[in-house]
Amino acid sequence: MNNDIIVDSAILNIKDTLENGQFFRYSQLGGVYTVRTLDKVAILYERGDKVIIENEDKAYFHNFFDLDTDYAAIKQSLYTLPLMKDAIDHAPALRILRQDAFETVINFIISANNHIQRIKAIIERLCAGGAFPTLTALAARPIEFYRSLGAGYRDNYLYNTAQILGNNHAIINSIRDMDTPAAIKALTALSGVGPKVADCILLFGYYRMDTFPVDTWIKKVYKDIYGDVSNTSVMRSKLISTYGDLSGYAQQYLFYNKRG
């Protein structure tokens, strides 16, 4: 008897779920993926038509990989909406991870105007090969620590946000009880968090599907639908009106399909 989680590979595709830009703390060697979040580790690989998730916290990773959500129903609802057929067919077993909110705040501050490979490297240095640092630990770090990560001008954002959250640990959880506009307002009060990063935090760190992060790739997608781009907040509103309460899922299918 062991602690493995075993799911059908038609339900969870490892590569499409981990390498779609929602998550950064993974490594891959010979098709075996190592996932790190908080102080936890999971090993994922395919065996036949199954995916094996070796782990030491079954309940945590069952939730992390969103295994109680019926993606067949979600995909069916989205399938006839603009651009969704190709995007869903490109990654039919992609799932949205239920990530830790604080870790997501830090990671997506780093993500702004950055490349995914470099984002991963910066986060790796932040974690120094071990657990994701706690809020208390980060709040105790001086600015020099953040400069040493090679995060560029984002070092000040990280330092300032660690100070803000360190002085009020309740902020992260209080956002769970807010409606989305209030949550965006609270998040953008943090340093280095603008509208797009706030949407990413809500989608990936709070599993809010009534959000639609608009980045450079989604702007290309928008152009495919409407023929032109416009003001970012206008595009966001139109996209959410198109995809409704499933916007978060739609956004991730579209992002991954466009970026490849």
Add this chain to the structure above:
DNA sequence: AGCCAGGCCTCAA
């Protein structure tokens, strides 16, 4: 070599 990256901040008007 120059452009670009899951954009944000500051500062005008």
Add this chain to the structure above:
DNA sequence: TTGAGGCATGGC
């Protein structure tokens, strides 16, 4: 409230 300009770093 909105829009331009600046911005560290590194992959391509």
